[in-house]
Amino acid sequence: MRLNEWQLAFEAFLLDPSSAANPLLIDSLIGGPTLDVGTGLAIYHNAYHSRLLEVLRHDYPAIRYWLGDDEFDQLMTTYIRQSPSVHYSLRWLGKGVGDFVHRYLVPEQGAALAELAVLEWAFTLAFDAPAGMPLTINTMATLAPHEWPALRIKPTPSVQWLECRFNTLAVWRSVKEEADFPHSRLLDAPEVCVIWRADLVCHFRSLESAQADALNLMFNQGFTFAELCAELAVIYGEGASLLAVTWLKQWLQDGLAERLEP
Template identity: 45%
Template sequence: MSLISQQAALEAYLTDEDALPSDVLLEQVRSSTALSALEGLKIYHNAYRARLLAVLQEDFPALHHWMGEESFEQLALAYIAAWPPRHFSIRWLGEKLSEFIGCYVAEPQLSPMRELTKLEWAFTLAFDAQDAEALSLETMCSFSAEDWISLRVALTPSVRWLQLQYNTLELWKAAKSGDLLPAITPLSANQDCLVWRHDLVCQYRSLEPEEASALRFFVVGGSFAELCELLFPEHAEQAPLQAATWLRQWVSDGMLMWGG
């Protein structure tokens, strides 16, 4: 058996939950006085799933805590069977978990479970996102009047913007701290939540509707002057101050960079 054929046979055995190794594969594996070839292969078969299960537990700790050990393991093994790793990096293993949950769980658990999964995956994506030079407060201090008027920004690549329909943040925070989990309840209105990486640490915070609307307008191409105009009906002559206050917060958070 060629090396490629041997690798393919081993992969087929490891990725099939109920498979037995082929006779040809067994012939290629040496036994020992302690283990037969079949027993040795079974160890790899079990270790493969155990490693994937551990990765999902690490990437979705709040979901794991919420569901409990047994239920989470059942979900994870069903997901691994349906979506075995398709990338050379194991960090992409959980990419389709929120999608898979739609086939595995029914309402009323489905929507809050999927939302929690998306929130946790956002942290993974934020941590691994491409580096970019964020706009700094020091740079802002050197702005001329013309710089302020024409300023345009964009979100850094690590920013993930979610709209939450449930008290998912409270559930996530309780799970992370090991506290008693709150009951899942729908919010009176959707909550804008940002997840991003700053100084190698993942950050998050929710936005009030007005701030969320202002930031969304600003990062899709509006200039600072246009942002002030947008805020004028509500804030009148205080519009530039409100815009500058929010901008200072966004820059301090490390979520903005120069935009085109």
């Protein structure tokens, strides 16, 4: 058996739900005085799958708490079989859990659980993202008055934006804070949640709809600060500029934004 053939046979063995190895693979190996080839391969097979489950337990603690250990392991074992690891780093193993849950379970069971998976994965993405160059209050203080109207911002690389239809954030917080686990429920209106990393710590903030709309205008619609003030003036009148400055200050203190150079 050539090396590439042996590698493919060993890969197929690891990915097979059963621990039965190809006879050619068994014949290519030599057992030891206390451990035969079949037992050694079975140990390796079980250890590999146990390691994959361990990674998913770490990435999705809220889902694990919701389902319990046994049901979580059963669900994630099915996920691994349908979406085997294809990246050299286990960091990407859980990337598709949200989509998988959405497809695999009926909507009555899976919609809220899938949204929780997306939320938990967003924290992983935020933690691993590049640092970027957040715009700070001190930097803003150096801007000349004529630079303010044309100011444009974009999200820092770690920013994740989610619109939650369920009380997913409350469910996640209850697990994080070891509080009473709330019943999942559909919200009257979607809740916008922003997740980001600052100083190696992930943070989150739930935004009321008006502030979420304003942040969306600057992040995704390319509005300048002057255009944002004009948009808000239609709703809030003379207080629009003060409200825009207040929100901008919070975004900068949180470390959410980078400046888009003119």
